[in-house]
Amino acid sequence: MWRLPRVLRVPAVAFGFLGAWLGILLPGLAGAAEVVVYSARHYGQEAAFEAFTKKTGIQVKVFNGNTGELFERLKSEDERTPADVLLTVDAGNLWNAARAGLLAKIDSPQLEANVPGHLRDPENRWVGLTVRARTIMYNTAKVKPSELSSYEALGDPKWQGRLCLRTSSYIYNQSLLATMIKRHGESRTEEIARGWVANKPTLINSDTKILEAIAAGQCDVGLTNHYYLARLVSKNPSFPVAPFWANQQTTGTHVNVSGAGVTAHAKNRANAIKFLEYLSSPEAQQLFADLSFEYPANPQAAVNPLVARWGKFKRDDINVAAAGELQAAAVKLADRVGYK
C-alpha cells in the first residue's frame, strides 16, 4: 500500500484540518428572499415549510433549540437578531416570550380569520398553529369508559395505584394545572392535585412511556397529549389504549397549542407575516395535521383520519394564554402538594 512519506504526514493532517475548518467558516451564499425561524418545535412541519418556499420563493432558514435557551439567545441578540419568527410549543412559552417583549404585534385579517380567538394572543403577538388535547388515556382491557369522567375524578380512591402521571417538571402538566387554576381557583385546584397525589401515581417523564406503561398494565389510566397515542396506534393498530375526552359535562377537555410570533426586531417582517399566514392556511394546516397527528388550528382543515376516529369533543375554550400567566403558580402548587 502506498503511504505518505513521513515528513509530509504532519503537514497533510494540518492542511486537512484547516480545510475542514474553512469549510465550516465560509458562509453559504446569502439567499435572496428569506425568513429566519428560531424553532423549539422539531417535528412534523418540514413539509409545510417546503411548500411555502415552493409557493413564494422565500427560503425558510431554521435554527432549532430549547425554548428557554432560544429565548435567551433572542433576548441577548436584541435588535441585531437574525430571527424573524419564533416557533414554539405550549401557550405558556408563547405568553412568556410576548411578556418579555420579544414578539411584535401582527396585524393580519387573514390570521384572524384562519385561527379562532381563544387560540391566539389577545394582543395578537402570537398565533396558535396546531392544537393538542391533553386528556385521559385508559387501557381498553381493564377500564370501561363509563368509569371515567374528569381530570378531577382521577383523584377518586378507586384509582389508587392505577394512575400514571407525567412528572410535574414538564410544561404540559404545568399548563393543565394553570388552566385549572384559572377555571376553579387556586384552593380547589390544590385539592384536585392532592387527590391525584393521594392515589400514589407512578411518575414518568415521557408521554410515550406513560402510554406504553398503560398498554403493558403497569397502570390503567393516565394523562397524555393525544398525538403521542396516535403515533403509537399508527405503528400498531391494536395498541390497547384509547383516549377518553375529559370534562365533557363541564368545562371541556384541556387543549394547548404550538404556535409562532414575529420577532420584535425581524429584518424580514413582511416575509414573516406571509409565512405565518401560509402556515395557518387550510393547505399548510392539512400538512401539519397529516404529519403530526395534531388538530389543525384552522377549522377548515380536516383532522387526520386516525385521530378523527376518536370523535369530536368539547374543548375548554379558555384563552390558552392563561397557561402562561398562571404557570409559576401551578409549579408552586405542585411543590406544595408534593406532586413531583
Place this chain on the structure above:
Amino acid sequence: MTNGPRSARVRTVPGAGALPATVVPSAWTLGAAAIAALVAVPLLSVVASLARPAVDVWVHLWRTQLLELSLNTLVLLVGVGLGTAVLGTALAWLVVGYEFPGRSVFEGGLMLPLAVPAYVIGFAFLGLFDYAGPVQTALRAWLGDGARVPELRSAGGVILLMTLVFYPYVYLLARVAFVEQGAGTLETARSLGRSRLAAFREVTLPLARPAIVAGASLAMMEALADFGTVATFGYRTFTEAIYRVWYGMFDRAAATQLASLLLLFALGLLALERALRGRARFEQSHRRGPGITREQLRGHRAAAATLGCALVLTLAFALPVGQLLVWAAEAAGPFFVPSRFAGVLRNTVVIATTGAAVCAVFALVLAYARRLHPAPGVRVATQFAAMGYALPGSLIAVGILLPTAWADHHLVDALERLLGRPVGLVLTGSILGLVFAYVVRFLAVAFQTLDAGLGRIPSSLDDAARSLGAGVAGVLARVHVPLLRRGLLTALVLVFVDTMKEMPATLLLRPFGFTTLAVEVWERTSESLWAEAAVPALAIVLAGLVPVSLAIRWSGRAGR
C-alpha cells in the same frame, strides 16, 4: 536522566516553596491568571446573580423541598463517587495486575463506555428495563404478573447508571497511574514479605490515590451538573430544580441563583479532594525497567475476573449499543441523507478536536504554573477555573452568552460607526464562542488529568534540567511533556469525547446552520423519537471509538 530513581519516592512537600522563588517566571503565572479570569467570567456571573435575590423563590423552595433536594443530591454524589472509585480502580488493577482469559481485550474495551453519551445509556436502559420493556415483559410471561425488577426510577437506579457511565474516568486515570508505577514498588513491598494484595493495598493504591480521587471527582461533578439523566429518571436533584424554576416558573434569574448552591457543592467536592489527597505529594519517576508482572489467575478466580469485566462491558456498552442498532434498523431510512450527514460529522470532529486541543494547552499552562509557583492565589484561581464542570451546561451557556453578547454589541457599535453600515453580530453564535464554552465546561477534565500526571514527576527532575541550563519552557517541552505523554493523551481523548457528546451549550451557542451529531440526537429525542435518534447516536459512539482506540494503542499495554 539515565539514573533516575527506580522506585517511587513518597515525599512530603510543604504547601509552598517547593522550588526556589527565583525561578518563578511571572509569564506563567500571568498566563494562568489570564486563562483563569477568562474562564471565570460565566462562573462569576452565577455568583453575581445573588446580588438581587429572588426571595420568593428561595422561600418557596425552603418551605417545600430544599431539604429533600439537598439530600437527594448528596446521596447521588456519594453513591456515584464511591461507585466509580471502587469499580474503576478494581477494573484497572485487574487488567494491570492479573492475567485472565480475555484480559488484553478488556484492557482497551473497558474504555469503550466513554464513547456512549450518558443520555443514550439512560434511554436505552429505560427502554430495556421498564415495566413495558422486553426484559420485564419476558419475566412476567415466565413468572406471572407479580414479577418485577427493582425500579430504575430511584436513587439506586440513577447511581447505578451514572456509575456505569462515568467509571471510565477513574479506570483511565488509575490504569495510567498503575502502569507508570512499574513493578519496582510492588516488588519491593513483596520482597518485604507482603502478600500481593497487601502490597497493592499498602503501596500501589496509595501511590495511585491522586489519580483515583481526580477521576472520582470528575464523575461527581458530572453527576452534579447532569440534567438529562435525572430528568429521564424522575430523580430530583438541585440541577433538576434549577431547570424547573427556569422553564416552569419562567425565572432564569432565580434559576441562576440556585446554581450558586451547586458551586457550594463543587467547592465542597474540591475540599474533599484535597483532604483525600492529603498533605503528601506523591512523586515518582517515569516508569523504567519492567512493568508489573501479571499474576496468572486460574479456575474460578479467572472465570470471575472474565465474567466481571464482561458484565460491566455488557451493561455499559453492549446493551445500549445493541438497543441503538435495533432502533436504527427500525427507523434509519428517511433520516439518513449521506451528504448532509458528512457535513454534520465533519463539524463534530473539527469542533471536538479544537476543543480538546485548546483545553489541553490551557490546562497544561494552569497545572504548570501551579507547579512552578504553588502559592495559595494560584491554587485558588486554578481550582475556580475548573469548576465550570460542576454546573449545568445550559446555565453555563447562558453565562457565556450574556457577557459575549454584551461585548459583541459594543464591538459592533464601534464597527458600524467605522464602516457606516449595519453589521451583524460577530461573536454571538460564532465558533469562537462555542470553543470558549467548551473550555469553560471541560477545562476541569484536562486539568485534573494533567495535574495528577504532573504530580507524579519528581521536582528533582526540574532541578536537574534547570541546573543543566534549560529554561522553564525548555523543562516543560523536553522533560515534562515527554513524561506526561500518557496524561496528555488521556486529557485530549477525554475532552474530545466530552465535547462531542456535549449538548446544551452546543445547542445555544452554535452558529446559524451549524449542526453536530449531538444536536441531531437532541432534535429527535426532544420529540420522544428515540428510534429516529439512534443513527446519530451510533455515529457519536463510532466517532468516539476512534480516539479511544488510538489512546489504547498509543498508551501502551501494561507491562510491555
